[in-house]
Amino acid sequence: xxxxxxxxxxxxxxxIVLSLAALFAxxxxxxxxxxxxxxxxxxxxxLQHWMGTDSLGRDxxxxxxxxxxxSLSIGFLTxxxxxLLGTLIGVVAAWRxxxxxxxxxxxxxxxxxxxxxxxxxxxxxFFGRGFFGIFFALVCTSWMTxxxxxxxxxxxxxxxxxIESAIALGASEPxxxxxxxxxxxxxxxxxxxxxxxxxNIMAESFLAFLGLGFEPPYSSWGTLAQDxxxxxxxxxxxxxxxxxxxxxxxxxxxxxxxxxMTRSLGHSQYSQNSRLEA
Amino acid sequence: xxxxxxxxSSFLLTLLLLSASVFLLLRIAPGGxxxxxxxxxxxxxxxxNRHYGLDLPLSEQFAHWLGNLLSGDLGxxxxxxxxxxxxxxxxxxxxxxxxxxxxxLVSLIGGSLMGAYAAFHRNHWIDRIxxxxxxxxxxxxxxxxxxxxxxxxxxxxxxxxxxxxEDPGSWVLPLITLAIRPLSMVLQLTRSSVSESxxxxxxxTAVAKGASHFRVLFHHALRNSLIPLVGLLGPLTANLLTGSxxxxxxxxxxxxxxxxxxxxxxxxxxxxxxxxxxxxxxxxAMTWISDLLYGWVDxxxxxxxxxxxxxxxx
Numbered sequence: 001x002x003x004x005x006x007x008x009x010x011x012x013x014x015x016i017v018l019s020l021a022a023l024f025a026x027x028x029x030x031x032x033x034x035x036x037x038x039x040x041x042x043x044x045x046x047l048q049h050w051m052g053t054d055s056l057g058r059d060x061x062x063x064x065x066x067x068x069x070x071s072l073s074i075g076f077l078t079x080x081x082x083x084l085l086g087t088l089i090g091v092v093a094a095w096r097x098x099x100x101x102x103x104x105x106x107x108x109x110x111x112x113x114x115x116x117x118x119x120x121x122x123x124x125x126f127f128g129r130g131f132f133g134i135f136f137a138l139v140c141t142s143w144m145t146x147x148x149x150x151x152x153x154x155x156x157x158x159x160x161x162x163i164e165s166a167i168a169l170g171a172s173e174p175x176x177x178x179x180x181x182x183x184x185x186x187x188x189x190x191x192x193x194x195x196x197x198x199x200n201i202m203a204e205s206f207l208a209f210l211g212l213g214f215e216p217p218y219s220s221w222g223t224l225a226q227d228x229x230x231x232x233x234x235x236x237x238x239x240x241x242x243x244x245x246x247x248x249x250x251x252x253x254x255x256x257x258x259x260x261m262t263r264s265l266g267h268s269q270y271s272q273n274s275r276l277e278a
Numbered sequence: 279x280x281x282x283x284x285x286x287s288s289f290l291l292t293l294l295l296l297s298a299s300v301f302l303l304l305r306i307a308p309g310g311x312x313x314x315x316x317x318x319x320x321x322x323x324x325x326x327n328r329h330y331g332l333d334l335p336l337s338e339q340f341a342h343w344l345g346n347l348l349s350g351d352l353g354x355x356x357x358x359x360x361x362x363x364x365x366x367x368x369x370x371x372x373x374x375x376x377x378x379x380x381x382x383l384v385s386l387i388g389g390s391l392m393g394a395y396a397a398f399h400r401n402h403w404i405d406r407i408x409x410x411x412x413x414x415x416x417x418x419x420x421x422x423x424x425x426x427x428x429x430x431x432x433x434x435x436x437x438x439x440x441x442x443x444e445d446p447g448s449w450v451l452p453l454i455t456l457a458i459r460p461l462s463m464v465l466q467l468t469r470s471s472v473s474e475s476x477x478x479x480x481x482x483t484a485v486a487k488g489a490s491h492f493r494v495l496f497h498h499a500l501r502n503s504l505i506p507l508v509g510l511l512g513p514l515t516a517n518l519l520t521g522s523x524x525x526x527x528x529x530x531x532x533x534x535x536x537x538x539x540x541x542x543x544x545x546x547x548x549x550x551x552x553x554x555x556x557x558x559x560x561x562x563a564m565t566w567i568s569d570l571l572y573g574w575v576d577x578x579x580x581x582x583x584x585x586x587x588x589x590x591x592x
Contacts, residue, residue: 110292110295110296113512113516113561113562113565114296114516114557114558114561115516115517115519115520115561117520117523118519118520118554118557121523121539121542122300122303122542122550122554123303124542125303125304125307125542125545125550126303126304126306126307198417202419205419206419206420206421206520206524209419209421209524210523210524210527210539211539211543212539212542212543225419225421225422225425226421228425229421229425229528232425232428232429233428233429233432233433233440236425236429236433239421239422239425240422240425240426243419243421243422243425244422246419246422247417247418247419247422250417250418250419251413251417254413254416254417
């Protein structure tokens with residue numbers, strides 16, 4: 001138990017430091033993200049450039065911090081909105097029942113059969129590859145698991161005595177959903193969020209690496225890794241640093257989500273169906 | 279029989295729905311297939327559009343596409359001019375299939391044996407390695423994994439080629455990259471289900487009868503724990519598809535995943551449609567097969583809701 005707390009603290013500290021550094025990247029880093037120092041280009045790690053520089057002489061650490069801004073925020077925002085959508089769909093399906101339920105669940109099943117990256121790629125064709133294009137594509141692919149969980153929860157709640165008594169007392173439908181159903185869902189929403197954020201960070205970097213992510217001037221960790229991969233054989237630092245930053249943040253998120261999961265819910269619901277996708 | 283009819287009609291309906299929505303998505307999407315660096319003169323663009331039937335109303339285009347599909351014609355690629363999509367698919371599918379089947383075999387055999395062993399010897403060093411593989415497979419970005427493999431095996435040790443398919447050695451790194459995630463999925467599932475079944479009464483009986491560790495583990499515990507793996511068939515296939523996009527791009531393998539990615543980038547509509555339809559069919563078929571296998575492997579699960587109802591009423 002003690003060892004676990006220690007790793008949770010380490011993960012939390014790492015993620016907080018990383019987010020703060022990303023948020024205040026302009027002040028933290030002595031370089032601008034597009035500042036080119038030609039004489040230092042393609043240099044390995046040194047005191048001036050802790051993670052070295054890329055082929056245009058840009059400081060890699062600075063670019064990773066600015067990339068973190070994009071990667072972390074897209075992961076957080078798409079995770080959050082995906083779950084809101086999932087909660088909405090789950091509640092509506094369970095509450096309305098009948099053909100609404102059937103249609104919504106068929107849609108959910110259909111979308112879960114296809115790999116979410118495939119759907120996201122097809123959607124970026126439609127929405128384009130700006131911030132909002134990627135945002136919508138990832139939101140559309142991250143609600144299914146959660147919608148199912150919420151639907152199950154609501155169906156269970158419906159039959160409990162406190163809901164029945166609220167109905168008997170004449171609570172209106174919105175009141176019932178907002179005051180009585182929703183508060184019992186927060187726990188599972190929170191746990192789902194801690195799984196969905198890293199999954200979406202990974203998905204975005206995957207798209208970016210394939211060349212299907214943000215178009216320039218945006219550059220996320222995936223974009224940096226893609227640039228790095230081409231020059232990798234001569235300059236391994238260009239793929240290792242962006243890749244490792246992503247890896248350590250994902251491990252951090254995994255430690256946190258396992259911690260939340262064991263604290264607030266039983267293992268069974270999440271252990272298999274809500275793993276990282278890419 | 280009714281089960282079969284119902285299932286196959288929903289199968290076809292889903293595929294139709296999939297192709298219609300992808301078709302619509304592609305045609306409404308902003309930007310056309312002929313937007314190049316330089317804008318084409320309007321009359322050439324008009325000719326191109328007429329040649330590929332892009333000037334017709336959407337419903338007509340879709341009906342046309344569907345009609346051709348029934349006769350096995352998926353249209354011509356925009357990007358590889360004059361080459362039918364069906365030809366491109368049948369050329370690339372065998373390469374991707376070899377990798378896919380290879381990765382499935384590696385992950386099923388390696389994952390289940392290692393998972394069973396790890397469950398039997400909790401906290402043994404093999405169990406530690408197993409746990410590391412699971413966590414690594416779940417979190418490591420596959421491009422980083424590919425990068426590390428290339429650095430170690432082709433740059434530093436100079437054992438294996440870093441890309442392209444030339445000699446047998448060049449199949450190794452892509453296969454490992456593709457198999458790591460499926461392997462960790464199988465490993466995780468087997469480890470937990472074997473350790474669950476080790477708690478059961480029939481295992482205690484087997485041990486009490488004096489069966490050897492080996493026999494208890496592989497004959498009694500593992501056999502029953504393999505049932506949940508059947509349900510993994512769909513997710514595994516989905517995972518391998520996504521993996522193939524990356525692996526084939528990174529290692530320059532002329533498989534379907536690479537074609538799909540470049541078709542999306544170049545807005546090659548017929549190729550995107552063809553490959554998506556192929557993927558959809560494959561995934562639905564895998565999910566269906568896994569349903570069927572479930573019923574066959576584990577008679578406690580009934581597929582046919584009618585027979586289930588019959589059982590209930592008796």
